[in-house]
Amino acid sequence: MIKVKTLHKKYGPVEVLKGVDITFKKGKITAILGPNGSGKTTLMKSILGLVVPQSGSIFIEEKNILGQWDYRSQISYVPQIANFPGNLKVIELIQMIQDIRPGALHHKRLIETFKLKPFLDKKLAALSGGTRQKVNLVLAFMFETPLIILDEPMAGLDPVALILLKDLIAGEKAKGKTILITTHIITLVEEIADKLVFLLDGTVYFYGRVNELKEKTGQINLEKAIAAVLKGTYV
Amino acid sequence: MKKQRFFSIVLTALLIQTISARQITVGTNREYTSISVAVSGADAGDTLFVLAGLYKEAGLVIDRPLTLLAEKGAVIDGQFHGHIIDIQSDSVVVKGFIVQNVKKSYTKDFAAIHTYKSKHFVIKNNTLRNVHFGILIEKSKYGIIRKNAVIGEAVKEASSGNGIHCWHSTHLQISENHIQQMRDGIYFEFVNDSKITGNISLNNVRYGLHFMFSNDNRYTKNRFENNGAGVAVMFSARINMLNNYFGLNWGSASYGLLLKEINDAEIIGNTFYKNTIGINADGANRIIFTGNIFDNNGWAIRFLGACYNNKIINNNFLHNALDISYKGKMNGNLFDRNYWSEYTGYDLNKDNIGDVPYRPVKLFSYIVNQTPETIILLRSLFVDIINFSEKVSPIMTPDNLKDNRPRMKPMENNDKS
Amino acid sequence: MFKILKYSFMDLMRSRWSYVYFLFYLVLGFVLFFLNSNTTKAVITLMNVIILLTPLIGTIFGVMYFYSSREFTELLLAQPLKRSTIFAGQYLGVSFSLSMSLVFGIGIPFVLYGIFTSSAIWDFTTLLFIGAFLTFIFVALSFNIALLFNDKIKGFGFSILLWLFLAVVYDGLFLLSLLIFDDYPLDKLALGATLFNPIDLSRILILLKLDISALLGYTGAVFQKFFGTPLGMMVSFALLSVWVILPVVIMLFQTRKKDF
Secondary structure (H helix, E strand, O other): OEEEEEEEEEEOOEEEEEEEEEEEOOOOEEEEEOOOOOOHHHHHHHHHOOOOOOEEEEEEOOEEOOOOOHHHHHEEEEOOOOOOOOOOEHHHHHHHHHHHOOOEOOHHHHHHHOOOHHHOOOEHHHOOHHHHHHHHHHHHHOEOOOEEEEEOOOOOOOHHHHHHHHHHHHHHHHOOOEEEEEOOOHHHHHHHOOEEEEEEOOEEEEEEEHHHHHHHHOOOOHHHHHHHHHHHHHO | OHHHHHHHHHHHHHHHHHHHOOEEEEOOOOOEOOHHHHHHHOOOOOEEEEOOEEEEOOOEEEOOOOEEEEOOOEEEEOOOOOOOEEEOOOOOEEEOOEEEOOOOOOOOOOEEEEEEOOEOOEEEOOEEEOOOEEEEEEOOEOOEEEOOEEEOOOOOOOOOOOOEEEEEEEOOEEEOOEEEOOOOOEEEEEEEOOEEEOOEEEOOOOEEEEEEOOOOOEEEOOEEEOOOEEEEEEEEEOOEEEOOEEEOOOOOOOEEEEEEEEEOOEEEOOEEEOOOEEEEEEEEEOOEEEOOEEEOOOEEEEEEOOOOOOEEEOOEEEOOOEEEEEOOOOOOOEEEOOEEOOOOOOOOOOOOEOOOOEOOOOHHHHHHHHOHHHHHHOOOHHHHHHHHHHHHOOOOOOOOOOEOOOEOOOOOOOOOO | OHHHHHHHHHHHHOOHHHHHHHHHHHHHHHHHHHHOOOHHHHHHHHHHHHHHHHHHHHHHHHHHHHHHOHHHHHHHHOOOOOHHHHHHHHHHHHHHHHHHHHHHHHHHHHHHHOHHHOOOHHHHHHHHHHHHHHHHHHHHHHHHHHHHOOOHHHHHHHHHHHHHHHHHHHHHHHHHHHHHOOOOOOHHHHHHHHHOOHHHHHHHHHHHHOOOHHHHHOOOHHHHHHHOOHHHHHHHHHHHHHHHHHHHHHHHHHHHOOOO
16 A cells, blocks of 8 residues: 655756655556646656655555665566666566575566567667567566556557456456556556546646546546546636 | 096105115004004104004094004094094095094084095095085195095984085096985085095085085086085086986975075086986086986076076976976076976977977966965866966966977986986 | 676776777886886886876776666666675776776886886886775776766766866866965965875876975975875875775765665
């Protein structure tokens, strides 16, 4: 369980998170939605400790994690942009991460799944965006952690890989893991998410089940429901 | 010629005396056990042969022409009273003694061997230890001081004396002596027409060699090392300085050679190695500098005060932090055909002479003269930049101060022996 | 930390620029020794190169590495690692690889030339030692600048400015102030000003090795007393260490508050 309490974050004069209060339930997939710049990534990075919030607190399993580092062994993270040191080979990168963070279990299986074998000896700079994203996924899912954070994990994936990813996520959920995901693909949200957070202007505009948002906006379709939310605020 | 005649006179004089002279042996169980008693018993021209042993003599006045020869191991101990051997007659020879323990005084200059109004004396092969002054020559002429060793333990200027101190004398020959750790190694005041050759003067508190008001002297092939300052030549004219070595005079405000109010001197074939200042010239006129090597000094030559009509020709300037610096006026000085290791010009016609003049005075040395503390910026990039810009368009350094024919290679015909 | 150090180091070791830097020193060393018979002159030329080039290269490499390894850094930050571990590791990786290029680049020609039998061995060792010190100092400073500016161009600009300031402008101002306050006793001011600039401090330390201490002493007893004694040398080296430690501490402090 992740508990976020009155989290504030400013980048210079720009206030991105204005007191976010939210609790992510254990064993559920929570989708974080919101327009560009609403603070989705910032929220995730705060949980990861990549971003240092001005005030507020974050608890994972009742432990305040701000300023800590060892809790990250409980998290697998797929960053939004899969950029890696370009002059490393894929296999070297995987080995390096294993070396730095012991405990990787599934890399062999994942390399099989995503058909990365032919690319293992290639330099990362030479890979296409989609392949790089696959490497990104391998790096995150090869660890067995109770918490998984995915920031736009579908970017650049082909439909086949997308299905593989969905299966992967479903599999992880079946193991009882807590999963946070941001994405712009609404259908995916409807398909896999248990709960939905809608961030708007740095605050939690909506938090509940997908159906609840539809009911609240009076729309049948989630896409339309979201559009209604955005219109409502922008008008 | 002059030297030969002088020798023959001395030799003849000695010869005439020895013919009629007796030899008196001094030693334990001998006729004389005391040198002073033997002296008073001797006639002019006699020879005293002093056997090995310790002789406690204070104020051993030699008032008649005598030859004092020592067996190896004859020691005269002055027991810290005044002069030890006091020569007050002509034609005295003192040879082979170890003389020690001279009284130290702040008011009087006591020496191990003292001459007063003596002519044709010879002081040779003596070793002087624990002395205030080593050899003190006053109002004397035609003396020979050769192969003596003066070993002091001086630490401060005020409480120490000079190794060989000459005053109001002429025609002295001082050669192959070894002097160390005194105040001045060799000191000349009102001494003319003398020669200083092949001496070694080390670790002295003040100067290796010091001239005051002394004209027409020549010093050759001496070695001055690690002194407070190598050689100071002050208020003197017509001094020849040839083939000497000035090294490691390395301390604050220390220099190889100091010229103060010096006219018509010749400085030829000397080597200046690792001195803070190679030559420090203050009021030096009509001096010829040629065939010298300035190697690894802080400054090769510093001109202070008015220095006119000097000629600096055919010298090697090697890796000095600053080659030339000057303060005051510098008219009529000529720099020509020197080798400067810092020279970066080219030689298109291959005549071994650079086609672009060399300016030995850098802007930085000018600045250091104004404000000495700026030396701390030596070899910093900023200083290199201002030196370069000054080289390209000289503003501060005088236009005429340059070597129009700098050599491309160092000269090799220096006589360093 | 050593794992991070290892990967940063290896990453740099396989980059082209490390080779260029290494080869530059190698060629410089050979040229200096085989074209120049005088070791003093070689050491002086080398000194000029080292006190200007190692800070410049340290600064540029530091900034370059920091910006170009941003993704790598972010990857590491998401792992269960302390921030200080990550950045200290990267810092040491860059500093060591640059120092190695310097030491081997110049060391090889010197060894081939027979430095071990030469009396200049200590001058030479000091030279390399100070070069390494300067590398560590300027990489730390550049990391600080890179942490301060997210914009690459700004970061590069400020790093070059910093180098220019410490290598040239500082001495210019220093000289100017010495000339302006000519009438006052300046030796302590000059001494202080030297200690506050690592490039100046390194320059003086090398000059002292080259026996120019007496030349410095020419201006007054203060320099002589300070630099001429073992205590002065110890203080100088201690200050160089402070110049390493302080920027590293500030850097680590900065990383604690930095967002990625």
